[in-house]
Amino acid sequence: MSRALRVLLLAVVAGFLVTISSAALADCGVQAEVGEVTETCDFSSGDIEGQKLDYPMAQWSVVQICKDGGRRPDGLCYNPDDCTTAAGVPGTRYTLFRDGENVGTACLAAGEVEKVDDPPPVRDLVIEAFQALDWKPSELTVQPKNGKTLVNLKTNFFTTNTDVSSIPVQLIRARVVVSARPIAYRWNFGDGSSITTSSPGAPYPSLDVSHAYDRTDEVVVSVDTQYGDASFTVNGGPPEAIPSTIWVDGATQDLAIVEALPQLVIR
Known part of the structure; x- marks a missing residue:
């Protein structure tokens, strides 16, 4: 079995979304090196606003993703998983919840996090x-x-x-x-x-x-x-x-x- 195939299988077993290509996305928006295996985010802040229109009665929330289990007793990360948003702004990876159900991950900047649970106009x-x-x-x-x-x-x-x-x-x-x-x-x-x-x-x-x-x-x-x-x-x-x-x-x-x-x- 090739090294690339072993890496891909391990990533799938771990439950991560992976890509192996010359256009692989790293850190939710940064180009990776050719052949690099990276995690990607499912949603941007704009995607979340679109989801709110599709689910007008839903309650939305996020939980910050921490590297290496780096979470404080109060639930906040002292070692957050950094990313780059679709707009090229530094952000943090979050798990997105709709009515308490995990629907994917999102890369959000600080000002975008506070807007997640705001209802759309x-x-x-x-x-x-x-x-x-x-x-x-x-x-x-x-x-x-x-x-x-x-x-x-x-x-x-x-x-x-x-x-x-x-x-x-x-x-x-x-x-x-x-x-x-x-x-x-x-x-x-x-x-x-x-x-x-x-x-x-x-x-x-x-x-x-x-x-x-x-x-x-x-x-x-x-x-x-x-x-x-x-x-x-x-x-x-x-x-x-x-x-x-x-x-x-x-x-x-x-x-x-x-x-x-x-x-x-x-x-």
């Missing part, structure tokens, strides 16, 4: 969560009813989903309510055509949103809804605008386009 969390919230789809009404309409005559479409929707979101150290309203509707007529309007349509006889089919067919129709004009409040405070919008697909329904047949009526 609520605004960042809300904007990140906006797309994932359960905005309700619009219910589509088609006239004539009963799933049938006539060829070459206008079929009327509308929805009653026009009001502001509010969704409560419990974030770490904050009670948030996110609100948005329908600002646009995309009408899918099932024959390859569609239109987008700011109008939700209206019941017959308005024909505000209508479509005439030029041949008999069986189609599937729906209306998608764009939510926007959004805002959020924190712990009952004043609303703050959210720049995001989101399209929500509507449920589909079948529609038969039929031809009116003349009937002889004897009077």
Whole structure:
């Protein structure tokens, strides 16, 4: 067995993350010599901030890593394991915990350590969560009813989903309510055509949103809804605008386009 392979096996058994290449990273950011075996860190301070957005309810903490068991009775290191951060600043290696679970190591400078357990800005969390919230789809009404309409005559479409929707979101150290309203509707007529309007349509006889089919067919129709004009409040405070919008697909329904047949009526 070669010397390099023995070193690699020993490192894996010891539980360390190792690399053997000309681009190996030493001390969480310093280039190592060719063939040198080094430990690397899993996270930078920027990575941790990104993780906070992914896990908005988590509690984060770090424990300093000590060389050769050099830890004082109070838990601090008198022989800390030094590293260089991604920004090229001297730092110290830490074990990173999410809700008490070890998720890896991080190289952090002194000013970055104090920020680990700070929650990310609520605004960042809300904007990140906006797309994932359960905005309700619009219910589509088609006239004539009963799933049938006539060829070459206008079929009327509308929805009653026009009001502001509010969704409560419990974030770490904050009670948030996110609100948005329908600002646009995309009408899918099932024959390859569609239109987008700011109008939700209206019941017959308005024909505000209508479509005439030029041949008999069986189609599937729906209306998608764009939510926007959004805002959020924190712990009952004043609303703050959210720049995001989101399209929500509507449920589909079948529609038969039929031809009116003349009937002889004897009077």
